[in-house]
Amino acid sequence: MLRALRFQIPTAKLFTKSQRFASTLTFIETSKDGNLVSSSLNALTAAAQLGNPIHAVILGSHASTAANILKSSVQCEKLTKILVSDNIGFDHYLPEKVAPLFAHLLKNDEYSHFVSASSTVGKTNLPRLGALLDLQPINDIIKILDSRTFSRPIYAGNAIATVQCSQPKKLISIRASAFEPITQGSTDSAVIEEIQQIEPETFIDVKWEGETLMKSERPELGSASRVVTGGRALKDKETFEKILVPLADVLNAGIGATRAAVDNGFCDNSLQVGQTGKVVAPDLYVAIGVSGAIQHLAGMKDSKVIVAINNDPEAPVFKVADYSLEGDAYEVVPELVRRLKEM
Numbered sequence: 001m002l003r004a005l006r007f008q009i010p011t012a013k014l015f016t017k018s019q020r021f022a023s024t025l026t027f028i029e030t031s032k033d034g035n036l037v038s039s040s041l042n043a044l045t046a047a048a049q050l051g052n053p054i055h056a057v058i059l060g061s062h063a064s065t066a067a068n069i070l071k072s073s074v075q076c077e078k079l080t081k082i083l084v085s086d087n088i089g090f091d092h093y094l095p096e097k098v099a100p101l102f103a104h105l106l107k108n109d110e111y112s113h114f115v116s117a118s119s120t121v122g123k124t125n126l127p128r129l130g131a132l133l134d135l136q137p138i139n140d141i142i143k144i145l146d147s148r149t150f151s152r153p154i155y156a157g158n159a160i161a162t163v164q165c166s167q168p169k170k171l172i173s174i175r176a177s178a179f180e181p182i183t184q185g186s187t188d189s190a191v192i193e194e195i196q197q198i199e200p201e202t203f204i205d206v207k208w209e210g211e212t213l214m215k216s217e218r219p220e221l222g223s224a225s226r227v228v229t230g231g232r233a234l235k236d237k238e239t240f241e242k243i244l245v246p247l248a249d250v251l252n253a254g255i256g257a258t259r260a261a262v263d264n265g266f267c268d269n270s271l272q273v274g275q276t277g278k279v280v281a282p283d284l285y286v287a288i289g290v291s292g293a294i295q296h297l298a299g300m301k302d303s304k305v306i307v308a309i310n311n312d313p314e315a316p317v318f319k320v321a322d323y324s325l326e327g328d329a330y331e332v333v334p335e336l337v338r339r340l341k342e343m
């Protein structure tokens, strides 16, 4: 049951000058190979809904290339400028480096809004940006009601808060699954502009040491149009893979997991779906041996079609499922794979 709540965020004292223009600064994330991260295209849609001219900002060693990709791949008449910094120091989007730059840009009276996706990068940067500007960010919004009123889920998605923000600048992160990606096409009129260097002492001196990446040919969980998820019922890593991989292969789906599956070592924690994992809304979500705990539902209940396979007829997951298959996953899933292959 959804309830509407209303909160007010007080006006911050930092910006005393009146805003000359209202523009929206929108952070466009790129992947390691310089491609646009899909959730940023959803952020651009949200920015366009605010109705103001949009300046996109792209950072890191691929910034200029990505700016040209953006111009030639999206149709967004509000997008007037793309600010770039090809500085390698912005690679990996360390908040100690990125947030001060955003803060510097946002001190310009021109900007009334800052929009980014509620991705891992967005979630890491926004609190620091809010602290630097003494502004309260509004996280994970799912709807723009007007330029200062937004809806966002709270209590693991069990209530929707309507938040009205009277701050002169609104720092917003958007839930990508709640906004369509911006229309494909081209925006030739957008100008690309290099960001002026800012004082080095503005940045905290941190260094990127390294990372361990999970390599997979599979569709990425956050953007896959089909997701197959396994729960505790799949016993161990070997069984998890034995049951899920053939179904994911035949459906060309991404693989997800419950927290119980992750905590028991069945798979990497980057696959966790839910309140403390990823929020997904694919066209098809198949939940196998998943009870449907509220924290899991928070991450998948907006999927277009939900199929649940569970041997307990009382499992809460059946309450949100469009198709409920009551049975033993060890029998049902291989049979499903066999039938799908025949089709």
Ligand SMILES: Cc1cc2nc3c(=O)[nH]c(=O)nc-3n(C[C@H](O)[C@H](O)[C@H](O)COP(=O)(O)OP(=O)(O)OC[C@H]3O[C@@H](n4cnc5c(N)ncnc54)[C@H](O)[C@@H]3O)c2cc1C
Residues within 6 Å of the ligand: 230, 231, 232, 233, 257, 258, 259, 260, 261, 272, 273, 274, 275, 276, 277, 278, 288, 289, 290, 291, 292, 293, 294, 295, 296, 299, 309, 310, 311, 312, 315, 327, 328, 329, 330
């Ligand atoms: C603060 C907090 C945050 C959390 N965040 C998340 C989160 O982000 N994501 C998340 O998933 N959880 C999260 N949890 C944990 C959540 O509460 C549940 O514990 C978890 O989702 C349960 O995972 P599960 O469904 O795999 O396991 P269980 O609840 O144990 O369910 C297993 C299901 O498998 C069924 N089953 C058993 N054997 C078979 C079989 N042979 N065939 C078919 N079905 C079978 C059972 O009937 C049961 O319904 C969080 C909890 C807390 C407190």
